[in-house]
Amino acid sequence: MSIIYTPEQIQIRDLVRRVAAERVAPRANEIDATAEYPQDMFLLLKELGLFSLPFPEEYGGMGSMVTACLAIEELGRVCYNTAYLLLVQWVPFVAILASGSEEQRRRYLPGLSTGDVRGALALTEPQSGSDVAGIKTKAERRGDSYVITGSKSWCTNAGLADFILVAAKTGDSGSRGNIGLFLMETDRAGFELGRKEDKMGARGVPSWQLHFDDVELPLSSRIGGAETGFKVVMEALNHSRPIIGARGVGLAQGALDHSINFVKDRHAFGKSVADFQGVRWMLADMAIQIEASRHLVYAAAAAVDRGVRGNDLAQMAAVAKCHATDTAMRVATDAVQLFGASGISNEFPINRYFRDAKVLQIIEGTNQIQRNIISRNLLSDR
Structure with missing residues (x-):
């Protein structure tokens, strides 16, 4: 279609x-x-x-x-x-x-x-990236408040945000799951920004470590029920994964654009590099995969707009995110190859595409996690 x-x-x-x-x-x-x-x-x-x-x-x-x-x-x-x-x-x-x-x-x-207010999502922790249910940050109910203690890592935008959505465990410290999601203004006492990450890619939008030392929040800061944060986070990620996929499509298309311009302007063995059949086939394969990813991404985005939710959306979003970001990495890798020695030089922008593409395979759920989601849905009894 x-x-x-x-x-x-x-x-x-x-x-x-x-x-x-x-x-x-x-x-x-x-x-x-x-x-x-x-x-x-x-x-x-x-x-x-x-x-x-x-x-x-x-x-x-x-x-x-x-x-x-x-x-x-x-x-x-x-x-x-x-x-x-x-x-x-x-x-x-x-x-x-x-x-x-x-x-x-x-x-x-x-x-x-x-854009008058900026937000961030604090989910990842040093010991639990993909394992959301295994987070250790604690939200303890004390009267009419919750008190947050713990640490987060890789929280993008945190140092610029007016508020942060914080995922914290509301059950026993040794249990899995029972996660709440809390809205926290960044001027709260006990909240502290930690080290800013020095990243390989996605360098312009910083990520920080976060520390919570008895940060007191009102009951009204909780989103949903005390133990429904995991479902809220998963549904939010389902909605955002088509956007990650779109970033993959855009990145791959940009890498292809640069590659086409480069090979058309380069000459080797007495003719244009663009005239070599091997180069043309590489470009064709790049275009095929980009177009396939584009269709998957916009099908998932259209499903969001139609109100699709739950496992059906999770499946489409995981397929789109996984395929598009794997394609971005593959296309960026081939683009560097087409650039030759210039591809590993900071003088040319293509190495930026390569580094950023790798980030896309990891954020918003690694592509291994996407494959877990896809296979679980395939094998489940609906």
Whole structure:
């Protein structure tokens, strides 16, 4: 089935594509090299109103995950980090919209939609990345409050966020599961930013370690029930995985674009490198895999827009995320090969695509975890 976009979606895609080429691409190498947060790119996205795209109309958005993925793809085609600025707003949004109280939605969603408020999700811990149910950070009920103790790692955007969604165990310290999800403003006493990670890729949007030393939160900070945080997080990840897939598609397309331009301009053995059949077949294989990933990603995004939930969405989202990000890594690897010695030089941008592609195979659930989800659904009795 071909991908069919509405006229409004095409208009937004073309606008983002033009802005990406004219204003984002010239900054991409510098953002990666300096590993400094691109505040100018954040303000650009805010000016264009792109943060609101997946939000319901009541919050100024289109309520469209497909349109959100189009924006992510076009930005990711030239700059992984600028596309990432959208994603870090959207993961907290999905959790709050799906399971937050009316008061929580009114308090946080309008600001997230406009970019006036920045959020983050604190899930990963030093001893438990993929094993979400095994987290150790503790949320202890004390009267009318919860007290959070523990540590997190790899919390992207934490140092810039106004609030953080914190996953913490509400059951016995030795138990698995029983996880709550809590909204915490970053000015809370007892909360401390730890070391900023020095990352191989995704360098422009920093990730931090976090420490919670008896951070007291009101009962109203909890999203959903005391022990439903795991389900809230999993559903939020299901919604965000098509966006990760769109980043993979955009990154792969950008790597292919650079490869085509490079081989057309290079000559060897008396002819254009683009005339060698082996090179042409590499380019063809790259294009085939990108197009397959694109269809999987937008099928999953369209499922979100149709209201698909639970295992059905989890399956589509896992397939899309896994295939698209594996494709990004494969295409980026082949692109480096086509560039030859230039591919490993910082003088050319293709090594940035290679490093960023590897990150995509790990974040929002490693691709091994995606394969676990897919196979579990295949083998389950529905």
